[in-house]
Amino acid sequence: MRALLSISDGLSAITDFVGRMAAWLFVPMALVILYDVLQRKLLNIYPEFQQTLLYQFLPSTKAQELEWHLHGFLFMLCLGFAYIRNGHVRVEVVRERLSERTRAWIELFGCLIFVLPYTILVVDLSLVELAWKSFLINEGSSATTGLPMRWIIKSSVVIGFGFLTVAAISIMLRHIVFLFGPAELRPLANRYVKGEGVEELKHEVEEELARDAADHPEHHFGDRNANNNGRRG
Amino acid sequence: MPWYEILPAAMLICMALFIFTGFPVALVLGGLGLAFGVIGIMVGEFRVAHFNAVPLRIYAGSVENIILVAIPMFIFMGTMLEKSGIAEDLLYTLQLLTRRLPGGLALSVTLLGTILAATTGIIGASVVLLTLMALPEMLRRGYSPQLATGTIASSGTLGILIPPSIMLVLMADQLSVPVGVLFIGALFPGLLLAGLYIVYIMTKATLQPHLAPPMARDEDHSGSEIAGMVIKTFIPPVFLIVLVLGSIFAGWATPTEASGIGAFGATLLAIFKRRLSYSVLKDVCYRAAVTNAMIFGIFVGATCFSLVFKRLGGDYLIEELINSLGVGPWGILGMIMVVVFLLGFFLDWIEITLIVLPIFAPIIEALDFGNHVSNAEMMLPWFAILLAVNLQTSFLTPPFGFALFYMKGAAKTVRIQQIYRGIIPFVAMQLVGLSLCILFPEIVTWLPEAVLN
Numbered sequence: 035m036r037a038l039l040s041i042s043d044g045l046s047a048i049t050d051f052v053g054r055m056a057a058w059l060f061v062p063m064a065l066v067i068l069y070d071v072l073q074r075k076l077l078n079i080y081p082e083f084q085q086t087l088l089y090q091f092l093p094s095t096k097a098q099e100l101e102w103h104l105h106g107f108l109f110m111l112c113l114g115f116a117y118i119r120n121g122h123v124r125v126e127v128v129r130e131r132l133s134e135r136t137r138a139w140i141e142l143f144g145c146l147i148f149v150l151p152y153t154i155l156v157v158d159l160s161l162v163e164l165a166w167k168s169f170l171i172n173e174g175s176s177a178t179t180g181l182p183m184r185w186i187i188k189s190s191v192v193i194g195f196g197f198l199t200v201a202a203i204s205i206m207l208r209h210i211v212f213l214f215g216p217a218e219l220r221p222l223a224n225r226y227v228k229g230e231g232v233e234e235l236k237h238e239v240e241e242e243l244a245r246d247a248a249d250h251p252e253h254h255f256g257d258r259n260a261n262n263n264g265r266r267g
Numbered sequence: 268m269p270w271y272e273i274l275p276a277a278m279l280i281c282m283a284l285f286i287f288t289g290f291p292v293a294l295v296l297g298g299l300g301l302a303f304g305v306i307g308i309m310v311g312e313f314r315v316a317h318f319n320a321v322p323l324r325i326y327a328g329s330v331e332n333i334i335l336v337a338i339p340m341f342i343f344m345g346t347m348l349e350k351s352g353i354a355e356d357l358l359y360t361l362q363l364l365t366r367r368l369p370g371g372l373a374l375s376v377t378l379l380g381t382i383l384a385a386t387t388g389i390i391g392a393s394v395v396l397l398t399l400m401a402l403p404e405m406l407r408r409g410y411s412p413q414l415a416t417g418t419i420a421s422s423g424t425l426g427i428l429i430p431p432s433i434m435l436v437l438m439a440d441q442l443s444v445p446v447g448v449l450f451i452g453a454l455f456p457g458l459l460l461a462g463l464y465i466v467y468i469m470t471k472a473t474l475q476p477h478l479a480p481p482m483a484r485d486e487d488h489s490g491s492e493i494a495g496m497v498i499k500t501f502i503p504p505v506f507l508i509v510l511v512l513g514s515i516f517a518g519w520a521t522p523t524e525a526s527g528i529g530a531f532g533a534t535l536l537a538i539f540k541r542r543l544s545y546s547v548l549k550d551v552c553y554r555a556a557v558t559n560a561m562i563f564g565i566f567v568g569a570t571c572f573s574l575v576f577k578r579l580g581g582d583y584l585i586e587e588l589i590n591s592l593g594v595g596p597w598g599i600l601g602m603i604m605v606v607v608f609l610l611g612f613f614l615d616w617i618e619i620t621l622i623v624l625p626i627f628a629p630i631i632e633a634l635d636f637g638n639h640v641s642n643a644e645m646m647l648p649w650f651a652i653l654l655a656v657n658l659q660t661s662f663l664t665p666p667f668g669f670a671l672f673y674m675k676g677a678a679k680t681v682r683i684q685q686i687y688r689g690i691i692p693f694v695a696m697q698l699v700g701l702s703l704c705i706l707f708p709e710i711v712t713w714l715p716e717a718v719l720n
Contacts, residue, residue, distance in 0.1 A: 057556035060343050060530070061548075067340065067527025071520060098333055101523070105339055106330035112560035113567075121557035122291035122564055127613055127667070129289025137289065144290035148298025152571070155301055160322035190330065191322055202294075235395050236677045243355070243399055 035215035038207045039223060045204035046118050049197050053115020059108040063101060070097040095179045103187045110194025114201030120226055134224060135213065141226055142209040149202040153195045160191040270312050271580030278303050278576055282622075292618050293561070296568030300575040307579050317578055324570050329563055333523055334440055338433050339559040340526030344511075344533040346555045348504060349396070350547055351537035354383055356500035358400060362482070363493050364501075370472030370479040372408060373418045374465060376401045380422025381429060381461045382505060390615060390662055391673045394423035398677040411478040412681050413689030414471065420670045420686070421464055421693040424659050427616055429457035431511055431529070433562070434616045434658075436522065438651045441624040442631070446522040447515050451715040452648045454512075456656055456704050463696040471692075503539070507532045516718055562617055569621040576626070585626055596634045600650075600705075603627055604657050611661025615669065619658065645712040652711045653704055660697035663690050 074094065076083050083089055092100070116122055129137065169185035205226060212223040278299065285295045300321075307313025329335060348354070361375030368374055380397065397419045405415040427434045430450035439446040472479035511529040514520040520528065537543040573581075589599055610619050631650055640646045662669040665687040675683050704710050 053556065053560075054553060057552040060339065060552050060555060063336070064340065064343065064527050064530040064534070067336075067524055068531050071524050071528060101336050101527075102331060102333045105336045108339060108556065109560050109563040110330070112556045113564050116557045116560035116564060117291065117294075119557055121561050122293050123561055123615060123617060124289045124291055125286050125613055126289065126672075128287045132289070140288045140290055144288070144294065144298075147302070148285075148290065149294045152294070152297040152301045152568075155318065156297075156322055156325070156571075159319060160325070163319050164322050164326055187330065188326060191326055235391055235673070236399065239392075239396050239399050239677075242350075 275581035293564035417689030612667035
């Protein structure tokens with residue numbers, strides 16, 4: 035059982051790492067969009083910009099295709115990451131009244147019946163139907179100045195669902211340990227069955243506000259009176 | 268009953284059942300799509316080759332779609348504004364500005380909700396944030412718990428309606444309407460609701476001042492002090508939002524471009540406020556990535572679900588069901604509104620937009636309201652805005668309202684009965700707003716028509 039838990043931790047760590055790396059794609063995405071907007075304005079005032087190396091390297095069509103390429107990788111690679119971090123929406127109305135064990139059983143069955151068949155099918159089909167077919171015909175953009183090699187972005191579906199599969203296996207193992215393992219391992223395995231969404235959210239925001247109050251003591255509501263009086267006095 | 272009637276109906280029932288187990292909605296949808304595909308194969312209503320369309324649809328619908336790039340960018344912008352502590356500063360400044368008005372603190376919460384509406388849009392998160400930020404202060408000042416909670420819940424849900432709302436981006440994608448038109452169309456209805464709240468709060472606070480005591484004299488600030496704070500805390504975020512919306516409204520930028528500018532602008536604001544560090548940027552990226560993956564996870568799952576649903580004859584089922592009722596366009600409108608309203612008790616807008624809209628979209632597109640909506644092209648945007656207002660109302664309606672559920676979770680000292688009693692006047696105003704939008708489509712259609720022509 036301890037071994038299962040370590041495997042689960044390992045798989046979680048891999049998925050989490052991939053998601054954390056992919057999350058940084060927000061930065062290039064914003065920059066590419068900004069570039070696209072600016073270069074269009076720039077072309078109006080300064081048409082010679084077209085001759086520059088930068089424009090040759092990244093004309094508007096390419097920039098716009100790059101935007102959704104980046105986004106494709108961003109959300110696909112984060113599907114498993116969101117599951118590991120318990121970020122996928124759950125309907126809490128009934129769930130909050132269930133016991134931890136019932137929740138664990140639901141999670142285990144859910145992974146087995148819903149997630150694994152679904153992700154494995156999508157990985158298999160997207161590998162064959164999307165990525166491989168696209169690679170064989172050397173598919174590029176339909177625009178002449180667009181990005182080449184569509185198989186790269188089409189592989190994002192394969193990789194994204196691959197890591198969602200890994201996440202589901204990790205979560206499944208964890209619940210097996212929780213349900214059938216010895217009592218001392220249970221606290222280590224109950225990450226997905228204990229908290230309710232609202233509680234977690236509340237906790238997060240509270241921490242945030244506390245940090246904010248520490249940075250801006252003069253805005254903190256509780257002791258503002260004291261501050262103002264002090265300032266005036 | 269033939270298979271093509273039983274299977275899609277069973278699919279909807281199973282979805283309802285399994286969603287309530289609390290298993291992630293995105294994964295229930297995908298898994299059910301696959302499971303019913305297999306059942307369909309067994310009874311001969313589905314072929315293995317039909318599954319090939321699943322990855323193609325996922326790719327074409329959610330990856331190769333530049334409009335949807337606006338969603339992660341708006342999420343990033345909202346998360347960044349939240350992290351930079353702008354909400355707190357804004358609330359503080361608004362309080363000072365409205366301190367002489369009856370119900371000043373409640374008014375500032377409404378205004379904050381209206382301004383920050385631009386930045387959030389995930390109901391749970393914005394209601395919890397407003398509750399934790401404003402409720403203790405309102406109670407400390409002696410506001411009645413009813414008025415305080417009603418104000419916070421209704422202001423916190425404005426975010427799904429007032430542009431730039433990510434819900435409107437998704438609705439536009441589902442109904443094949445330009446995002447810009449929905450953004451522009453949602454502006455007046457959103458402001459109308461905020462206006463109704465403000466009128467109510469001021470009336471209530473004037474008639475019964477003990478429910479909303481004004482700020483004590485000794486908390487007064489000098490005029491120049493306030494002016495300084497307005498410039499420092501109020502102008503930058505408002506400027507950012509005006510920039511984002513303005514560039515869309517004026518046609519300078521597509522919504523996707525505007526969202527990128529917004530994300531960049533929010534980061535600049537954080538830098539100016541000296542709040543941006545490596546760890547803050549990292550945190551914003553991670554959080555925004557999880558929220559974004561959550562939305563697109565449902566998008567992808569719903570793609571798989573609705574593909575199988577339609578293959579199995581779900582379209583026919585819904586169409587026949589509605590035609591057999593023989594209620595005409597207004598009856599259908601009413602019916603869809605009621606269905607969405609009831610679903611809003613249990614589901615967030617993400618699921619409703621991505622599951623219900625694809626099912627109803629063909630029917631909605633075929634509706635004909637004659638001359639009620641002046642311009643045929645504006646029918647769908649009008650309908651989408653009605654749905655948005657309706658959803659917001661549903662999130663506020665006791666006993667199940669989504670926003671109330673989150674509010675109760677965040678505010679332990681307030682009793683649920685007080686929340687229920689406090690929200691009733693606001694729900695009434697929502698219904699007034701919704702009726703006005705139904706009766707006078709110009710509230711929605713006038714601005715887009717004026718701007719776009």
